[in-house]
Amino acid sequence: MKSRVLSFVEDLRRGAADQYKYVEKALEEAAKKDPKFNIFITLKGEIPENLALSGKLAGVPVAIKDNIVTKDLRTTCASKILENFVPKYSATVVKIIEKEGAVIIGKTNMDEFAMGALGTTSAFGPTLNPLDVKLSPGGSSSGSAAAVSSGIVDIALGSDTGGSVRLPAAWTGVFGLKPTYGAVSRFGLISYADSMDQIGPIASTASDLAYLYSIISSFDPLDPTSSGNPWGNKIERIAREEPDYDILRSIKLKVPKELVEHPQADDSIVKEFSRALSKLESEGAEISEISEPSLLKVPQVYYIIAFSEASSNLARFDGVRYGSRVIMPEEVDWDTYYMENRALFGWEVKRRIMLGAFILSKGYYEMYYSMALKARGMIKSKVEQMLSGGGIILTPGSPIPPLPIDYDATDLSRLNAVDAPLMLANLTGLPAITIPVGKRGSIPISIQLIGSPWSEDILLSIAKVTEEIFG
């Protein structure tokens, strides 16, 4: 499908479009749909004056996840502790898209501090799935995915630490990309687990996804883990050009059977996944099954590392320099002040910080944290073997349908089937994409591809072809 964003920008450049029209429509849609689905934490009410006429995103409305800082626009991380926090600077990705003329229409709802898979841990209430309000839209970038799925915007930014772009994209029927670690600047992204956090695009078409990605992937001296863009303008060309079917004949898709034949996987989703594989095969893709039982332990490794990093990263929220204050500093000593303020965190955040403190404490560091880092090394080298010789890992985007919005996620083991394929890309720093391939009633079906480092050009090319095949 042609990129709606590109079409608008080209029309605008030729003088065939009104620069206010796209944003106006987005705000009208947001006013109608936000009350239904609770998509935004902060929604801009008015169209800014003097919108740009040129720039790669001139006049294009964009929704931004509320853990990406925006100068003079409230950024809450969906937490009471940052309820009134208005940053004095913008994240690099925000600066880049604004320089290209994009208009940020609002900050989207999310799981608090990006901790959650269902979009339900927000202090501002859960986001509902636009495809069916009884279902979770997936998290943690729940609002960004819902903003795209409901048709408010065509492109949005989310962040992905353990599947947080790809799961909500899969559960709301849109496209989501988790870039190679280092491809997109994290400067201005409020950290959860920084060795795995990545900002990623969500879009209504593969072309829009590629186009936004071509703009935000670049080297940033403000992020020491930033590596830059090795593709030149190739990704933008992919966005602009027709799908290249030859890409399917040049790759080897490998399906880890443990992630498909998972005891928690839903039979009807697995059937749809198999049907999608047959269709790809008939178009020339080479698909083979592989086996690696250790992949089922990916979520456990992920949680140990994520909890540990979270307990360190979130130590900065003390209510002294920024954030809400429940008592005044004159009234109490430092420890009491710190503890009282941090009681503002929601339950999911509290328990992850405290479990991280436990894992890193004397006696348990070696047993859990050190062991998880070694397991990460082992999994990374096994995945590198799978990807050697042009291999790409193929899994369901989600092997289960979206869960009910009131699902109790206390027991993380119950989400193992969903977490394992997604978290694999975060643990290893690899790029991964979720691509919609149809629906069963209101239930969206998707596939996920995980590629070698810096293979986003291949993943996005496959996404374009897949979109046309299943369109």
Added chain:
Amino acid sequence: MPTENIELNEELVDKLSWLSRIKLSEEEKIKLLAEIKIILSYIDEILTLEAGSEEITHLAQGRVREDIKLNSTETGMELLHQSIIEDGYVKAPKVYKG
């Protein structure tokens, strides 16, 4: 499994609350204790993995900026809201008890 050998009790919860500097209500303490048991029994599953010896803490080599002064803020105070600043200092609670 190792979780069986860990004393999961109120004392541990109090210690974690203190280490994390997060005040918990009595109700939350009971809830945390129950949930720690569930989560630890899950993450314990990695202890049987043959994990090798290479620890991976980061995924990017990283680049360090030139050690030269750029147009950054002088003290970082410019990034803070004026409401918490008094006479050029951030107003914070006392760090000693007494």
